Amino acid sequence: MSNDFRDDAIVLHVKNWQTADKYAVCFTREHGKIRFIVYGGRYPKNVAGRLLQPFAQLSLEVIAGQRIDKLKSCELLEMPQTFDxxxxxxxxxxxxxxxxxxxxxxxxxxxxxxxxxxxxxxxxxxxxxxxxxxxxxxxxxxxxxxxxxxxxxxxxxxxxxxxxxxxxxxxxxxxxxxxxxxxxxxxxxxxxxxxxxxxxxxxxxxxxxxxxxxxxxxxxxxxxxxxxxxxxxxxxxxxxxxxxx
Ligand SMILES: [Zn+2]
The missing domain is CATH 1.20.1440.120 (Recombination protein O, C-terminal domain)
Structure with a gap:
């Protein structure tokens, strides 16, 4: 049985992870709070890495891992807020x-x-x-x-x-x-x-x-x-x- 899922999410927290990756905590509509790794998320050309900013609203596809989940793909749901x-x-x-x-x-x-x-x-x-x-x-x-x-x-x-x-x-x-x-x-x-x-x-x-x-x-x-x-x-x-x- 696969625990992979797709859901709407709001990004709560993002940090760099090892040399090339990012680690994110999001709150999703159907799955509550989730955390996952974005492999390659620190490379400038990595789209997911760019979209994963605090407060962003995204549609995510997450693959369940044994120790930690990883992001498969993400798309922007709403344009990011421009906060002062x-x-x-x-x-x-x-x-x-x-x-x-x-x-x-x-x-x-x-x-x-x-x-x-x-x-x-x-x-x-x-x-x-x-x-x-x-x-x-x-x-x-x-x-x-x-x-x-x-x-x-x-x-x-x-x-x-x-x-x-x-x-x-x-x-x-x-x-x-x-x-x-x-x-x-x-x-x-x-x-x-x-x-x-x-x-x-x-x-x-x-x-x-x-x-x-x-x-x-x-x-x-x-x-x-x-x-x-x-x-x-x-x-x-x-x-x-x-x-x-
Ligand atoms: Zn009293």
Whole structure:
């Protein structure tokens, strides 16, 4: 039985491999995350090697190998996005998080659609907001959404009052239970922003106002939550904070 397949894919990560080859990680429509070698991919005349750029949307034909799969052929599905520097920095957060929070060969077509729509919307809207919304939607799809309604200690439902967020407990903490260092302020406004961004319709995004303080609070909370989940800093998020964009 052959495990060879053809699928649509978004390129998450590409690196050079040995002297003449490339190694790529992609997220596909039907086969989830895949990784493969492109033999000869570093030669300038190798078409696949040229097409395999981060964020590209390709149709791939992959041959299953004993140790690692290899690319047989690929074609461009969409013309590559022309991102500016800032859009590219945010797009890198999208691809790095997708690679980290998904498993090999676990089909999640809704993750594929989300990544595809996010990369499109990054060009149209404020990339900082789009990526925050992406993060919330992705965490939800991979079963890691932070708990934001019931206190992680006593279980009470938190109403219209300011509260705290514990990356350690993965969710909201009420005022009565708040006592640990490392808990972040989690205001009513920030929770409302979280709900708005989580349900933002990427196909038909409606404009809404965002307060700078709430945006920063939500970013702080989510990026600390992610750091706690991954246990290592993400290159793309470090880069954003170093560039201050
Ligand atoms: Zn509590």
């Amino acid at each position: 520097f800032k859009q590219m920095a945010y797009a890198a957060v999208v691809t790095e998080l997708t690679a980290i929070f998904t498993e090999d060969h676990q089909p999640q077509p809704e993750v594929y659609e989300l990544v595809k729509e996010t990369l499109l919307l990054l060009k149209e809207r404020n990339p900082r907001i789009v990526v925050l919304s992406f993060v919330l939607k992705l965490l939800d799809l991979v079963g890691l959404a932070p708990q934001v309604e019931a206190c992680g200690v006593c279980g009470c439902i938190i109403g219209e009052e300011d509260a705290w967020f514990s990356p350690l407990r993965g969710g909201i903490i009420c005022n009565d239970c708040h006592n640990e260092a490392g808990e972040e302020k989690f205001s009513v406004g920030t929770r409302r922003l979280l709900a708005n961004l989580k349900s933002l319709d990427f196909k038909n995004p409606k404009p809404f106002t965002v307060k700078g303080g709430e945006l920063m609070e939500l970013e702080g909370i989510l990026y600390k939550f992610i750091l706690f989940q991954t246990d290592k800093p993400l290159n793309s998020i470090n880069f954003l904070s170093q560039m201050g964009i």
